Amino acid sequence: xxxxxxxxxxxxxxxxxxxxxxxxxxxxxxxxxxxxxxxxxxxxxxxxxxxxxxxxxxxxxxxxxxxxxxxxxxxxxxxxxxxxxxxxxxxxxxxxxxxxxxxxxxxxxxxxxxxxxxxxxxxxxxxxxxxxxxxxxxxxxxxxxxxxxxxxxxxxxxxxxxxxxxxxxxxxxxxxxxxxxxxxxxxxxxxxxxxxxxxxxxxxxxxxxxxxxxxxxxxxxxxxxxxxxxxxxxxxxxxxxxxxxxxxxxxxxxxxxxxxxxxxxxxxxxxxxxxxxxxxxxxxxxxxxxxxxxxxxxxxxxxxxxxxxxxxxxxxxxxxxxxxxxxxxxxxxxxxxxxxxxxxxxxxxxxxxxxxxxxxxxxxxxxxxxxxxxxxxxxxxxxxxx
Amino acid sequence: xxxxxxxxxxxxxxxxxxxxxxxxxxxxxxxxxxxxxxxxxxxxxxxxxxxxxxxxxxxxxxxxxxxxxxxxxxxxxxxxxxxxxxxxxxxxxxxxxxxxxxxxxxxxxxxxxxxxxxxxxxxxxxxxxxxxxxxxxxxxxxxxxxxxxxxxxxxxxxxxxxxxxxxxxxxxxxxxxxxxxxxxxxxxxxxxxxxxxxxxxxxxxxxxxxxxxxxxxxxxxxxxxxxxxxxxxxxxxxxxxxxxxxxxxxxxxxxxxxxxxxxxxxxxxxxxxxxxxxxxxxxxxxxxxxxxxxxxxxxxxxxxxxxxxxxxxxxxxxxxxxxxxxxxxxxxxxxxxxxxxxxxxx
Amino acid sequence: xxxxxxxxxxxxxxxxxxxxxxxxxxxxxxxxxxxxxxxxxxxxxxxxxxxxxxxxxxxxxxxxxxxxxxxxxxxxxxxxxxxxxxxxxxxxxxxxxxxx
Numbered sequence: 001x002x003x004x005x006x007x008x009x010x011x012x013x014x015x016x017x018x019x020x021x022x023x024x025x026x027x028x029x030x031x032x033x034x035x036x037x038x039x040x041x042x043x044x045x046x047x048x049x050x051x052x053x054x055x056x057x058x059x060x061x062x063x064x065x066x067x068x069x070x071x072x073x074x075x076x077x078x079x080x081x082x083x084x085x086x087x088x089x090x091x092x093x094x095x096x097x098x099x100x101x102x103x104x105x106x107x108x109x110x111x112x113x114x115x116x117x118x119x120x121x122x123x124x125x126x127x128x129x130x131x132x133x134x135x136x137x138x139x140x141x142x143x144x145x146x147x148x149x150x151x152x153x154x155x156x157x158x159x160x161x162x163x164x165x166x167x168x169x170x171x172x173x174x175x176x177x178x179x180x181x182x183x184x185x186x187x188x189x190x191x192x193x194x195x196x197x198x199x200x201x202x203x204x205x206x207x208x209x210x211x212x213x214x215x216x217x218x219x220x221x222x223x224x225x226x227x228x229x230x231x232x233x234x235x236x237x238x239x240x241x242x243x244x245x246x247x248x249x250x251x252x253x254x255x256x257x258x259x260x261x262x263x264x265x266x267x268x269x270x271x272x273x274x275x276x277x278x279x280x281x282x283x284x285x286x287x288x289x290x291x292x293x294x295x296x297x298x299x300x301x302x303x304x305x306x307x308x309x310x311x312x313x314x315x316x317x318x319x320x321x322x323x324x325x326x327x328x329x330x331x332x333x334x335x336x337x338x339x340x341x342x343x344x345x346x347x348x349x350x351x352x353x354x355x356x357x358x359x360x361x362x363x364x365x366x367x368x369x370x371x372x373x374x375x376x377x378x379x380x381x382x383x384x385x386x
Numbered sequence: 387x388x389x390x391x392x393x394x395x396x397x398x399x400x401x402x403x404x405x406x407x408x409x410x411x412x413x414x415x416x417x418x419x420x421x422x423x424x425x426x427x428x429x430x431x432x433x434x435x436x437x438x439x440x441x442x443x444x445x446x447x448x449x450x451x452x453x454x455x456x457x458x459x460x461x462x463x464x465x466x467x468x469x470x471x472x473x474x475x476x477x478x479x480x481x482x483x484x485x486x487x488x489x490x491x492x493x494x495x496x497x498x499x500x501x502x503x504x505x506x507x508x509x510x511x512x513x514x515x516x517x518x519x520x521x522x523x524x525x526x527x528x529x530x531x532x533x534x535x536x537x538x539x540x541x542x543x544x545x546x547x548x549x550x551x552x553x554x555x556x557x558x559x560x561x562x563x564x565x566x567x568x569x570x571x572x573x574x575x576x577x578x579x580x581x582x583x584x585x586x587x588x589x590x591x592x593x594x595x596x597x598x599x600x601x602x603x604x605x606x607x608x609x610x611x612x613x614x615x616x617x618x619x620x621x622x623x624x625x626x627x628x629x630x631x632x633x634x635x636x637x638x639x640x641x642x643x644x645x646x647x648x649x650x651x652x653x654x655x656x657x658x659x660x661x662x663x664x665x666x667x668x669x670x671x672x673x674x675x676x677x678x679x680x681x682x683x684x685x686x687x688x689x690x691x692x693x694x695x696x697x698x699x700x701x702x703x704x705x706x707x708x709x710x711x712x713x714x715x716x717x718x719x720x721x722x723x724x725x726x727x728x729x730x731x732x
Numbered sequence: 733x734x735x736x737x738x739x740x741x742x743x744x745x746x747x748x749x750x751x752x753x754x755x756x757x758x759x760x761x762x763x764x765x766x767x768x769x770x771x772x773x774x775x776x777x778x779x780x781x782x783x784x785x786x787x788x789x790x791x792x793x794x795x796x797x798x799x800x801x802x803x804x805x806x807x808x809x810x811x812x813x814x815x816x817x818x819x820x821x822x823x824x825x826x827x828x829x830x831x832x
Contacts, residue, residue, distance in 0.1 A: 090831075118765075119766075119767060119768050120763065120768065122766075122767045123767040123769075124770045124828060126767060130790075131743075131775050132789065132790055132791070133790055133795070134815050135743070135791075135815065135824070135826050136778050136790055136791045136814070136826075137763065137766060137767060137769070137770035137773065137776065137778065137814070137815070138778045138790060139763055139765065139766070139767050141763075141765070142761045142763045142778050145763075146759040146760070146761050146778065146780050146790075147759075147762035149759045149760060149761060150758070150759045150803075153803055194764070195762070195764050196763075196764055196765050197761045197763045197764065197765070197778075198761050198762040198763065198764075199761075200761075227745055247787040247790060248780055248788075249780060249789050249790045250788070254758065254759060254780070258746070345819075361806075387790065400795055432794060432795060433772055433773055434773065434792075434794055434810075434812035434813045434814070434828065435812060435813070436813060436823075438811075438823075438825060439810075439811050439812050439813065439825065442751070443810070446751070446752065470823055471823075474822075476783075479825070482744065482745070482749050483744065483751065483825070485748065499808050501734060674751075718795075718797075730772065
């Protein structure tokens with residue numbers, strides 16, 4: 001399979017008081033269209049990733065809102081899968097192209113979270129889990145805290161090792177003009193930050209953010225007919241989704257996300273590669289422990305080995321495999337529906353050599369890993385420029 | 387046919403607050419208050435407990451002690467001053483959650499601290515008229531008191547559940563007779579929609595508690611032609627440590643007869659569960675063929691008296707559920723600030 | 733959003749069978765930042781418990797001390813009030829775990 005990425009752009013992520021959702025999506029979309037050299041009227045369909053527009057903003061029917069704002073009447077769909085909404089929107093867009101139903105499509109991930117009080121957002125995010133978890137007052141951080149505790153018990157993972165994930169991602173974000181947080185942090189600062197749900201502290205957790213990201217995709221044939229000069233074409237060569245139980249109590253394991261294991265294995269097979277072929281990856285670090293477990297589930301490290309390698313900075317810019325050059329969710333920000341699309345934007349720019357100060361030299365193959373809830377949905381994309 | 391108690395079960399929340407702890411906040415001397423009220427510490431429910439949750443614990447203990455199938459219970463009466471709803475019965479929430487079928491009469495009863503004993507009298511009527519075989523009566527309260535009021539030292543929490551029946555192979559204590567004494571005496575009251583009760587100070591003594599408790603007791607002793615010396619044990623409603631001791635003395639009961647029932651010395655006044663928890667403490671240590679005298683009291687006012695007699699079955703299932711003494715083992719003392727948080731006063 | 737009384741009704745029928753079941757803590761987390769409806773209880777522990785039949789359930793721990801927050805702690809399922817229903821809503825009762 002080869003689906004072309006013709007354009008990719010994100011807005012800045014952060015507390016964007018002055019920017020309405022409509023303004024954010026326009027900014028991301030016009031940026032992506034400009035990169036692609038196409039106009040909105042060239043698009044055959046729009047795929048929108050978003051989780052909270054209804055429960056927080058009272059606005060459902062986002063597909064129609066986006067097409068209206070962009071001034072078109074083409075097919076437009078909102079796709080939701082909690083924090084994997086953006087990745088799922090990418091997947092649906094890919095399906096529409098490889099089925100030849102559409103030729104050129106727009107994918108936009110958008111989320112506006114900072115208009116509301118933290119308690120409202122915390123409560124809304126619990127929609128990603130199960131009813132049993134909501135009745136227990138198990139906030140989203142507490143679910144990953146339960147996972148962290150189990151991983152610490154089973155593999156001896158330490159709070160310092162988890163903190164190292166946040167430190168690395170803040171360092172990368174300091175090189176990313178679009179990131180929410182561009183200041184570096186230390187392990188000490190992470191350990192001393194207030195406890196949210198033991199053992200996860202404030203700096204182990206990704207923030208609440210606003211932002212939008214957009215990607216233009218096309219069929220291989222269209223891309224080959226319309227090659228742009230001086231632009232390395234980027235191809236999506238795998239797009240896989242897997243699901244697991246909504247709630248932690250129904251999972252087989254607390255220390256591994258089965259949906260990530262199975263979707264990534266299928267993705268490597270689909271792309272004809274192995275885990276060790278990946279040069280650069282955007283991994284879903286909603287919480288520091290999530291990146292550690294992801295590195296194991298994606299096959300980059302054996303179970304129980306990822307934490308110490310991350311602590312030894314083996315996945316930092318300059319190393320053989322670089323993780324989360326955007327700053328990840330922790331430092332770049334996590335506007336829920338936008339994240340899965342932003343991950344594709346980051347990898348696309350890496351593969352085009354357009355990543356600026358955070359460029360991974362000679363990156364040819366990249367991976368994005370987008371997870372919904374505590375692991376109920378996993379979406380993997382593999383991209384290459386050769 | 388004689389009806390009686392087939393099984394009983396109790397529950398007391400684990401938190402305790404000392405009279406000293408409360409007194410210190412208000413600049414009073416804890417020792418003096420303990421001496422005048424006869425209370426040292428009281429039980430406090432956790433923030434997630436209410437009359438329903440503690441009633442369920444007591445009812446389940448009664449069911450485990452007896453092995454009776456909850457689907458065979460045909461009555462569920464819950465007496466309380468702290469029903470969670472003004473309209474929506476506690477009795478059916480408890481009934482559903484302990485596994486009762488749909489074939490039962492449910493009702494919530496109110497009469498200050500004696501609502502549950504009224505339920506016992508009514509259930510006996512249903513059993514002896516052969517309308518039902520087994521009935522469940524629960525007295526449970528998570529009593530509220532106004533900060534700085536004298537009731538703050540005694541208003542406590544607890545639940546006692548009694549399964550009544552008439553099969554002589556099962557009953558552990560027969561209810562031989564009972565009576566009730568009622569009048570309109572506003573010694574302690576709470577208006578609809580108001581959070582904390584009010585009381586008439588010393589009016590709650592002679593004209594209220596003593597008139598009704600002694601009036602009911604004397605009437606029953608006369609009716610049954612029994613004397614205090616015929617009884618092995620007695621139990622009186624315990625709003626504080628002094629009133630039940632005084633009532634026993636005036637009627638001619640001894641300290642030994644009263645002692646095992648004095649749960650007020652351990653946990654304060656759990657309102658509708660007071661005399662029924664006292665009865666449970668007595669049943670825990672009673673021997674077969676012993677007579678028990680019980681008088682409950684409810685402000686407003688009224689007193690229900692009972693003559694019970696234990697049977698040979700009293701020892702049979704005793705240890706199949708926690709005893710009163712077991713609940714005294716798991717105590718967790720809290721500060722006055724935590725107390726205010728749990729009681730949602732802050 | 734208010735909790736629907738119909739949902740509470742259905743849920744209470746479901747959890748009736750769990751009351752009294754014993755199990756062991758598999759993982760735990762003390763929640764310091766509560767969502768709407770749980771403000772009064774924070775900080776409170778959420779625990780994942782494995783019952784003797786190997787089924788698992790996630791709920792709060794109640795009547796707890798610091799030394800109960802350990803993997804392997806034995807617990808019993810009890811019925812308690814769960815979310816704060818405000819002054820007017822139907823009171824939701826549900827499963828919590830109590831250390832034994």
